Amino acid sequence: MRILLATAGSRGDVEPFVALAHRAVRAGHEVRLVVPDHSGADLADLDVVSLGVDYSALIAQQGVSPAAAFRSYRSVVKPLMRQVLLGSARAAMDYRPDLLVAHPKILSASVTADALSIPHVLVEIVPAVTPTRAFPAAGTLTRDLGRFNPATYRLASAGEAMFREDLSEVSRMVGSYRRRPAPPAATLLPISPVLLRRPDDWDASVHLTGPWRRDASETVTTEETGFAEGTVSAELARFLAEGDFVYAGFGSMATDDPVARASEVIRGIRSFGARGLIATGLGGLQVPPSLAGEDLLVTPSVPHEAVLPQALAAVHHGGIGTVHAATAAGAVSIPVPFIADQPFWGRRLHEQGLSPAPIPQRRLTAETVTRGLAEAESYRPAVESAARSMASEDGTGAAVQILEALG
Structure with a gap:
């Protein structure tokens, strides 16, 4: 089967599709991956086509502020989304797949699949x-509205209304003129049931597969570091070998003052009495030279699967990729939500007894970090139990089986 996987967004939106692509290739399928430029994901050994957009550059330019996105809607956001819609459609028409699998940002997926007379998967x-x-x-919202919760999902359809002109252009380009293209043949959520219980009111075509991860057998361990080839530097390997530490990283949350934020986090870790491994990401944290010390290692990024199993705790923004990685590693999360889905996961972790209460971004201080780290130990048994459950999950394999049933 020929499968086209199309995604848009930052690294967290790309890496699950990379894992799925590798597993589908191993299962004997032809796979092409359509992705944004410079995501930071490892795309080696895959058939990859550029989407023609660079979310990393956008984040570097204006951060992740919703206000900045609103101000630049006409000049930046709308042209970028137009390229996403048209670029993914062109890639599909060129490849002529048997199945189209797409991220929700690929609003043109249903139109394109309709033109090709193939099923598509959301x-x-x-x-x-x-x-x-x-x-x-x-x-x-983070507050549960009970029977009114379904109303909050109308924002997804609002996105299509915002880009109606661009979707019409896609329809003309691919030759699809149906008023209502077919709905997804299936919807896949690469989320662990440990973190999210499957709602009883979801249709049978909606699948909570478990997270999509690369198989450990695909990596080669180096003698120098003892970790997967190309993932851990000698400097990081030495730091990990020296004992307990706290990991802190806010990824691409480039907003407000990253220097002040890093200062509070580092002061909090030091007050707790631990060493700190600081991942600066795409502007989430910025460590000034005045805070340097032998108890601190500062690096742009780290491989979560190598680092987090050894961390006392993980102070992070609460994106689903990091939530999965920390929980699967048995590391207690100290969530500091910023935007989008992050407050949702912070609340769910705490409600399920897997983390202290999330620290609102505006209340991030050395004191709140130290307090969260002090509370973390009481959550460790529950997190370690969750990690054991997640170890038996094969979300990537489950997703491939669902795709094969549609082919």
Whole structure:
């Protein structure tokens, strides 16, 4: 089967599709991956086509502020989304797949699949499209509205209205003129049931598969570091070998003052009495030279699967990729939500007894970090139990089986 996987967004939106692509290739399928430029994901050994957009550059230019996105809607956001819609459609028409698997940002997926007379699959990285009474759409509210929760999912359809002209252009380009293209043949959520219980009111075509991860057998361990080839530097390997530490990283949360934020986090870790491994990311944290010390290692990024199993705790922004990685590693999360789905996951972790209460971004201080780290130990048994459950999950394999049933 020829499968086209199309995704848009930052690294967290790309890496699950990379894992799925590798597993589908191993299963004997032809796979092409359509992705944005410079995501930071490892695309080696895959058939990859550029989407023609660079979310990393956008984040570097204006951060992740919703206000900045609103101000630049006409000059930046709308042209970028136009390229996403048209670029993914062109890639599909060129490849002529048997199945199209797409991120929700690929709003043109249904139109393109209709033109090719093939099924398409929606991939909800976070639960924000398929309505349920069980919880509000991730990225909207954190407060449970009960029977009114389904109303929060209307934001997904609002996106199509905002880009109606561009979708019409896609329709003309691919030759699809149906008023209502076919709905997804299936919806996949690469989320662990440990973190999200499957709602009873979801249709049978909606699948909570478990997270999509690369298989450990695909990596080669180096003698120098003892970790997977190309993932851990000698400097990082030495730091890990020296004992307990706290990991802190806020990824691409480039907003407000990253220097002040890093200062509070580092002071909090030091007050707790631990060493700190600081991942600066795409502007989430910025460590000034005045805070340097032998108890601190500062690096742009780290491989979560190598680092987090050894961390006392992980102070992070609460994106689903990091939530999965920390929980699967048995590391207690100290969530500091910023935007989008992050408050949703912070609340769910705490409600399920897997983390202290999330620290609101505006209340991030050395004191709140130290307090969270002090509380973390009481959550460790529950997190370690969750990690054991997640170890038996094969979300990537489950997703491939679902795709094969559609082919």
